[in-house]
Amino acid sequence: MSKLTAAERTQVFWIATGLAVAVSLVQGAITTLVEICESEGLWTIRFSLGRREHLWWTGIALALIASLGCMVLSFLAGNNSDSLGIILLASASSLAVFRYAWPAWRNRHYCSNRWAAWTGPSRTGIDATLVPLIEGDDPWPILSKEVPAMKQHPVDIRLPLFRSRLIADDPTDILKAKKRIIDSGTSGQQPIDKGKPSKIVKRGPGDRTGLYEPIPEKQSASLLWGAYIGFSPRVSRAILAVPSRLLKSSPLTNSGHDGQSVCLAHGILGRNKGLAPKTFILGLNIKMLEEKSVQWPRPSKVLRSYFKEEMESAYGPLLKNYIDAATELALLLADSGHALTADWLAARMEQQDLALNNQVARLGASDDNLQLLYQLSYAAMLVSLSAHRKGRKYRPEMKLFIAYWIKYKGGVNSLPTWTTSNEVKERLSQEESGTDLDALNALIDAVLFEIETSSSATPVTK
Numbered sequence: 001m002s003k004l005t006a007a008e009r010t011q012v013f014w015i016a017t018g019l020a021v022a023v024s025l026v027q028g029a030i031t032t033l034v035e036i037c038e039s040e041g042l043w044t045i046r047f048s049l050g051r052r053e054h055l056w057w058t059g060i061a062l063a064l065i066a067s068l069g070c071m072v073l074s075f076l077a078g079n080n081s082d083s084l085g086i087i088l089l090a091s092a093s094s095l096a097v098f099r100y101a102w103p104a105w106r107n108r109h110y111c112s113n114r115w116a117a118w119t120g121p122s123r124t125g126i127d128a129t130l131v132p133l134i135e136g137d138d139p140w141p142i143l144s145k146e147v148p149a150m151k152q153h154p155v156d157i158r159l160p161l162f163r164s165r166l167i168a169d170d171p172t173d174i175l176k177a178k179k180r181i182i183d184s185g186t187s188g189q190q191p192i193d194k195g196k197p198s199k200i201v202k203r204g205p206g207d208r209t210g211l212y213e214p215i216p217e218k219q220s221a222s223l224l225w226g227a228y229i230g231f232s233p234r235v236s237r238a239i240l241a242v243p244s245r246l247l248k249s250s251p252l253t254n255s256g257h258d259g260q261s262v263c264l265a266h267g268i269l270g271r272n273k274g275l276a277p278k279t280f281i282l283g284l285n286i287k288m289l290e291e292k293s294v295q296w297p298r299p300s301k302v303l304r305s306y307f308k309e310e311m312e313s314a315y316g317p318l319l320k321n322y323i324d325a326a327t328e329l330a331l332l333l334a335d336s337g338h339a340l341t342a343d344w345l346a347a348r349m350e351q352q353d354l355a356l357n358n359q360v361a362r363l364g365a366s367d368d369n370l371q372l373l374y375q376l377s378y379a380a381m382l383v384s385l386s387a388h389r390k391g392r393k394y395r396p397e398m399k400l401f402i403a404y405w406i407k408y409k410g411g412v413n414s415l416p417t418w419t420t421s422n423e424v425k426e427r428l429s430q431e432e433s434g435t436d437l438d439a440l441n442a443l444i445d446a447v448l449f450e451i452e453t454s455s456s457a458t459p460v461t462k
Contacts, residue, residue: 019067041154043235050111054104061101109338116345117267119233121226130175138208147177166232213361238270261334285449292442293386300334325378352377363418379447
């Protein structure tokens with residue numbers, strides 16, 4: 001070390017100082033950006049940054065360690081005045097590694113799943129006056145180009161680092177803007193006649209409208225939109241109702257327990273309710289559901305009362321069935337590995353199967369049949385996660401439909417004729433493929449336990 005000249009020792013010292021200053025500026029900028037995003041509600045940006053938290057904190061820690069190494073080298077070469085700098089950099093390096101980088105690496109899979117849970121395909125209601133505007137097999141690229149640029153909600157804003165061809169605006173905002181243009185007469189199209197029945201079109205297998213059947217005349221329709229039909233991923237606006245303590249990189253429940261699975265559940269439930277969540281059918285046999293799930297022995301079941309308190313606070317007006325489903329979803333996510341959760345979300349298993357809905361409508365399913373498939377969608381969600389293995393792509397929606405019909409609506413002989421078609425038989429085979437069939441049937445029994453039908457034909461839990 002003594003062979004270093006005075007100039008070289010000075011150079012090493014300033015390299016160490018420069019690194020420390022640069023790291024301090026970058027760390028300050030990132031921390032400030034995160035705080036701005038959280039305080040201003042820029043959640044799409046915040047969760048996008050969260051997927052890379054472990055990388056930037058690792059970079060900062062490595063830069064601090066490199067700066068510390070240069071400072072030690074300068075000290076050993078004779079710059080005895082660097083002792084205070086060595087102590088400060090050693091403290092900063094330790095803090096960066098153990099307080100930030102290490103926890104960020106531990107949470108990296110959770111942050112990735114959080115992004116998927118909050119930005120996946122979203123189900124929303126389309127007002128009856130706007131449904132006729134959705135025409136053709138792939139209408140959204142055309143509709144988005146026919147309306148002027150719109151001011152985005154803070155939740156929707158993205159970092160404009162790369163130019164994207166995906167649609168940035170919300171589909172309901174696009175339709176409302178299109179209707180205003182038509183009603184003003186500037187588009188050359190005739191204003192929409194509210195008294196005229198909307199044109200109902202049977203949609204083919206290649207349809208990219210995202211609309212669920214049935215689409216009744218003069219009534220709202222249900223739309224599943226997302227990247228799969230050309231929309232840019234963004235965090236669901238339902239996040240505005242979630243407590244800030246659950247939106248941190250290390251979230252906590254109100255009782256102080258780990259809140260990661262509760263945050264994931266809120267993201268999923270904020271996107272998949274549909275038009276009538278109060279009508280969901282669910283009658284849980286909790287013991288059977290726990291014992292037959294792939295997550296058994298379900299260690300998180302001891303948190304049931306704490307998670308239920310969270311869900312009652314968030315979804316109290318949506319009645320018992322919904323709260324039970326929300327609680328069980330959070331518990332299942334808590335007991336599922338990160339890789340299993342990521343695979344389940346990537347397959348869009350949290351959403352009612354749109355392709356199946358459209359297919360059975362073409363096969364002749366009645367509006368009541370389609371409504372029953374929707375009402376069973378949360379039961380199907382719980383069974384699909386309870387039985388999920390990596391690579392599975394099909395929710396057990398038809399098995400649930402048939403099991404419910406046989407148990408509560410008249411038996412095998414009364415099943416709708418379309419359920420005997422080759423297409424439905426193939427679907428049933430796909431739902432059963434790669435599963436323990438006895439366990440799957442037991443899980444279905446566990447979510448259809450003690451259900452009765454009211455006089456209005458809306459199923460209710462005893």
